[in-house]
Amino acid sequence: MKATAKPTPPATESLQIHRQVVLPWGKSIAIAFNSIRVRFFRSLITTMSLVLAVSFLSFVSVNTNVANGLLSTGDPALRQALIRSGYDLQPEDTRADSSPKQRWIVILSLLVCVVGIVNAQLMAVTERFREIGTMKCLGALDRFVLRLFLLEASMQGLVGAGLGALAGALFALLSNAARFGTQAVTTPVPGDILLSVAIATGVGCLLSVLGVLYPAFVAARMQPVEAMRAEH
Amino acid sequence: MASVKNIVRVANVTKTFQLGKIDVQALKGVDLEIAAGQYVSIMGPSGSGKSTLFNMIGGLDKPSTGKVFIDEVDISQLDAYELAWLRCRKIGYIFQTFNIIQVMTALENVTLPMTFAGVRNETAVEKGMELLQLVGLADRFQHKPFELSGGQQQRVAIARALANDPAIILADEPTGNLDLSTGEEIITLLKNLSKERGVTIISATHDIKMLNVSDQVVWIRDGRIDKIESREELTISVGRIDARAEA
Numbered sequence: 444m445k446a447t448a449k450p451t452p453p454a455t456e457s458l459q460i461h462r463q464v465v466l467p468w469g470k471s472i473a474i475a476f477n478s479i480r481v482r483f484f485r486s487l488i489t490t491m492s493l494v495l496a497v498s499f500l501s502f503v504s505v506n507t508n509v510a511n512g513l514l515s516t517g518d519p520a521l522r523q524a525l526i527r528s529g530y531d532l533q534p535e536d537t538r539a540d541s542s543p544k545q546r547w548i549v550i551l552s553l554l555v556c557v558v559g560i561v562n563a564q565l566m567a568v569t570e571r572f573r574e575i576g577t578m579k580c581l582g583a584l585d586r587f588v589l590r591l592f593l594l595e596a597s598m599q600g601l602v603g604a605g606l607g608a609l610a611g612a613l614f615a616l617l618s619n620a621a622r623f624g625t626q627a628v629t630t631p632v633p634g635d636i637l638l639s640v641a642i643a644t645g646v647g648c649l650l651s652v653l654g655v656l657y658p659a660f661v662a663a664r665m666q667p668v669e670a671m672r673a674e675h
Numbered sequence: 676m677a678s679v680k681n682i683v684r685v686a687n688v689t690k691t692f693q694l695g696k697i698d699v700q701a702l703k704g705v706d707l708e709i710a711a712g713q714y715v716s717i718m719g720p721s722g723s724g725k726s727t728l729f730n731m732i733g734g735l736d737k738p739s740t741g742k743v744f745i746d747e748v749d750i751s752q753l754d755a756y757e758l759a760w761l762r763c764r765k766i767g768y769i770f771q772t773f774n775i776i777q778v779m780t781a782l783e784n785v786t787l788p789m790t791f792a793g794v795r796n797e798t799a800v801e802k803g804m805e806l807l808q809l810v811g812l813a814d815r816f817q818h819k820p821f822e823l824s825g826g827q828q829q830r831v832a833i834a835r836a837l838a839n840d841p842a843i844i845l846a847d848e849p850t851g852n853l854d855l856s857t858g859e860e861i862i863t864l865l866k867n868l869s870k871e872r873g874v875t876i877i878s879a880t881h882d883i884k885m886l887n888v889s890d891q892v893v894w895i896r897d898g899r900i901d902k903i904e905s906r907e908e909l910t911i912s913v914g915r916i917d918a919r920a921e922a
Contacts, residue, residue, distance in 0.1 A: 464759045465793045481778040577774040580735065581835070582763020582791040585755065667762075668735045671770070 466587045475594035482567075486595075489563040490603035493647055496556035497604045500549050501611030501643035503541055505636055509619045510539035512631030524623055553650060560654030564596070568658040572665070579667040592659035596651045604647020608640045681747075682842055682875050683709040683732055688741035690727050701727040703898040704741070709877060711842070714869045714888060717879045719895035726847060728895065729879040733768060733845045734761055746842065763791050767836025767874075771848035773828040775820040781807060781831045782816040788838040806834035810864060826857035833864060837874075844868070846878035850885070862888055 479486045510530055513521045514537060526532050530539050541549075568575075575588055616636075619627035685707040692699045701724045709715050719725045730736040731743050734750045742749050745765060753761065762768075775784050782803050789799035807813045810830040812823075820828055829849060836844050846865065850858030866888040869876045878885060886892060886909060894901040 463793060464756060464763055464791055466791060470790055470796075478778055573772075573774060574776050574778070577776055578787070579759075580733075580762055580768045580774075581788040582759045584759050587791075666736070668730050671735075671774070 464582055464584055466583070466590070471587070471590055471594055475591050475598060478591070479595055479598060485567060485570075486599055489560065489567065490599045490651075492556045492559035492563075493600065493603045493651055494607035494610070496552045496650075497607035497643050497647035498611030498614070499552050500646060501608040501640055502615045503545055503549055504639035504643065505612045505615035506619065507539060507541045508631045508635040508639055509615065509623075509627050511635070513623060513626060514539055516626065516630055521623065521626065528622060553646070557650050557654050560651060561657060564592075564655045564658040565661070568592070568662045571662070572669075573671065575662050575665060576667045576669070576671040579665075580671075585663040588663040589659050592655055592662060593652060596655035596659075597648060600648040600651025601644070604644045604651065607647060608643035611643065612636060612640050680711045681708045682711040682745065683707070683877070684744040684747070685728070685732065686742045686744070688728070688731055688738040688743060690724075690731065690736070691739045701898055702731075702738070705895075705898075705900055707893060707900065707903075709875065709891075711875055712869070712873045713890045714866060714876045715878070715891045715893060716885045716889040717877065717893045717895060718881060718885075719901075720881065723895045724898040725879045725895045729845060729847050729877070732843075732877060733766055734758055759791075763788055764839045765842050767838070767841040767844040769829070769832050769836050769844060769846040769849045769878075771851035773820075773825070773832050773852070775823075775828050775831055775835075777820050780817050780819055781812060781823065781834075784820075784831055785834045785838055788835060792839050803834070803838070806837055807831070809837075810834045824857075825853050826860060829853060829857075829861050830864070833861070833868070837868070837872075840872075841874065843875045843877060846876065846880075848880055848882070849878060850880065850882045855884075858882065859884055 510525055513525060514532075522532065525539065531542060532539060578588065616628055685705055688702055688705045689700065690702040692701055705724075705728060707728075717725045717728060727736070731738050732745075734743070734745070734753075737751055742751060744750070745761065750758070750761065768774075775781075776787070779787070782800065785803040785806055786796075786799040789802065790796075794802070804813060804816060807816050810833050812827060812830050812834070815823065815827065820831070823831065833844075844865070849865070850861055853861060862882075862884055865876055865878070868874055889909070890906050892904045892909060894904070
């Protein structure tokens with residue numbers, strides 16, 4: 444019996460082992476997608492605050508796009524209408540910009556949204572302690588768990604933020620059309636509006652991933668026994 | 676060197692838990708050797724430390740002092756990768772609460788460990804179906820856990836534990852949440868597996884039905900090994916065991 448021999452496997456074996464526990468990307472995406480699909484209602488609630496915040500961001504920036512479009516016509520009547528509706532335009536201004544107050548409100552709403560996501564994801568992680576513990580018993584590494592959560596969050600983020608951005612842009616166009624007439628829809632540069640929607644979607648994805656980071660770390664670092672012991 | 680290989684060796688293991696300001700010693704120095712291919716039951720009243728010992732053997736928890744060797748490898752020396760590899764390839768786990776992943780079908784549950792082990796998808800599905808056939812659930816491979824009864828879920832768990840042909844199957848109260856006859860079916864299934872496949876089965880239990888099939892019974896009391904009885908000793912003294920069960 445070689446009781447005193449150092450039983451650590453040699454480095455080469457350990458390298459092999461590194462390659463031996465795997466979770467292919469395709470499979471990770473499938474598992475993450477399935478996880479969202481099965482818990483659809485839960486995912487919907489997690490994503491809802493993101494949808495609202497992103498649609499607000501998109502609404503504000505598309506509003507600015509529309510105002511710039513209207514200004515670019517050079518029509519003094521439209522300029523007066525813009526000033527009446529609250530835009531702070533000096534006589535020499537050729538571009539409208541969102542006011543600092545608006546920007547603060549947008550930033551605040553995004554902050555609240557991140558806090559909401561962290562909260563909802565922490566709940567989701569707690570609900571899944573047992574599942575995470577089981578996976579770890581079956582040989583999952585910390586980073587598999589981390590990757591699954593990040594993938595889920597980015598999928599939720601992409602869909603939620605995309606929908607939110609589109610909804611916000613649509614609402615901005617409709618409300619401006621109601622206020623300023625069809626010119627509100629025809630004059631803005633389509634590229635600008637697309638850019639606004641894209642930026643809003645990107646910000647939303649980023650926030651979604653940011654919000655899940657801490658909960659995912661908590662989940663990934665958990666020891667299997669602790670995860671199993673958790674009672675629900 | 677003994678002719679029978681020791682697959683598990685526990686050397687002077689103690690474990691202390693901190694409950695608030697009080698230290699509770701769950702294991703007070705346990706020495707145990709388990710030979711390959713055996714069916715071993717760890718018996719003892721609740722709170723005796725058998726689940727703690729079970730977690731130590733499974734590499735799910737680290738001892739406060741002492742060492743646990745699996746296949747003569749000290750598992751406290753392993754890094755995260757090697758531990759994951761050990762859990763994935765060497766050990767199959769069966770739990771009292773089944774712990775089937777709720778969002779996956781029976782087949783997906785069985786193939787998941789094979790995915791972690793890097794087995795190709797088609798091979799994994801094929802083997803998963805074979806294993807489900809083995810436990811008698813081939814026609815329910817697409818069922819979700821909530822569509823299966825407790826006994827069926829435990830069968831899925833057994834198939835999952837076998838996925839990577841482990842050397843050891845650790846069963847923590849496998850019949851604890853099952854009725855009498857279903858529990859017996861599960862025990863028979865485990866016994867057959869140990870006979871046919873030569874898998875070492877270690878189960879922590881207080882189910883007396885387990886005694887009939889065990890090669891070895893380890894009695895634990897108060898964090899220490901009370902006694903280790905082999906099969907022969909047990910069959911002679913069945914009456915005594917029944918008496919103990921009522922005690």
